[in-house]
Amino acid sequence: MNKKSLIAILAILIIPVLTFFGLTFNKDTSTIAQASGKPQIIKFSSTMCLECKEVEKVFNELMPKYSDKVQYTEIIVDNRDDMKNALIKKYHVTLVPTIIMLNSDGTQYKRIESSLPTDEMEQYIKGLH
Numbered sequence: 001m002n003k004k005s006l007i008a009i010l011a012i013l014i015i016p017v018l019t020f021f022g023l024t025f026n027k028d029t030s031t032i033a034q035a036s037g038k039p040q041i042i043k044f045s046s047t048m049c050l051e052c053k054e055v056e057k058v059f060n061e062l063m064p065k066y067s068d069k070v071q072y073t074e075i076i077v078d079n080r081d082d083m084k085n086a087l088i089k090k091y092h093v094t095l096v097p098t099i100i101m102l103n104s105d106g107t108q109y110k111r112i113e114s115s116l117p118t119d120e121m122e123q124y125i126k127g128l129h
Contacts, residue, residue, distance in 0.1 A: 039109070039128035040071045040102040044093045047078050054115040055097045061118055066125055103129055 043059065045052035063072050075087060077096060087093075091100050091111075101110040101124060110124050 037104055038069065038071045039104050040073065040100075041125070041128075042073045042075060042087070042091070042100040042102070044075045044077055044088065044091075044096050044098040044100075046096045047076060049096050051115050052097045055099070058116065058118050058121050062122055062125060070125060070128060101125075101128055 041059075043055065045055065059072065059074075063070075066072075077088065077093070091098070095113060097113070097115060099110075099112040100108060101112075103109045109128055112121075112124070116124075
């Protein structure tokens with residue numbers, strides 16, 4: 001095998017891996033304040049999940065309206081580190097998208113494991129206290 005063939009084979013194997021990590025690296029906004037005094041929404045999603053993209057559109061539309069009232073955190077489960085693994089275990093997340101809504105005292109108000117229409121999601125957000 002000559003040098004050019006070896007380089008071509010390595011490029012074919014390495015480029016998809018680098019592309020995957022490039023698309024998923026640092027897309028996490030997981031700064032969960034433990035005692036924020038605000039209701040929280042924690043959304044668990046994946047970059048490879050089509051339904052998660054629908055949920056993302058809903059939150060992109062709603063969260064500007066509620067950003068001063070609700071703390072919103074997105075956990076991209078493609079990137080695994082200790083904090084995320086602990087949150088995945090804590091909330092027993094087995095599929096994406098999963099949305100956990102917590103009242104300001106930290107009690108779970110709602111768990112959603114699918115995408116919902118914008119108006120229905122907004123009703124749940126309004127129910128947080």
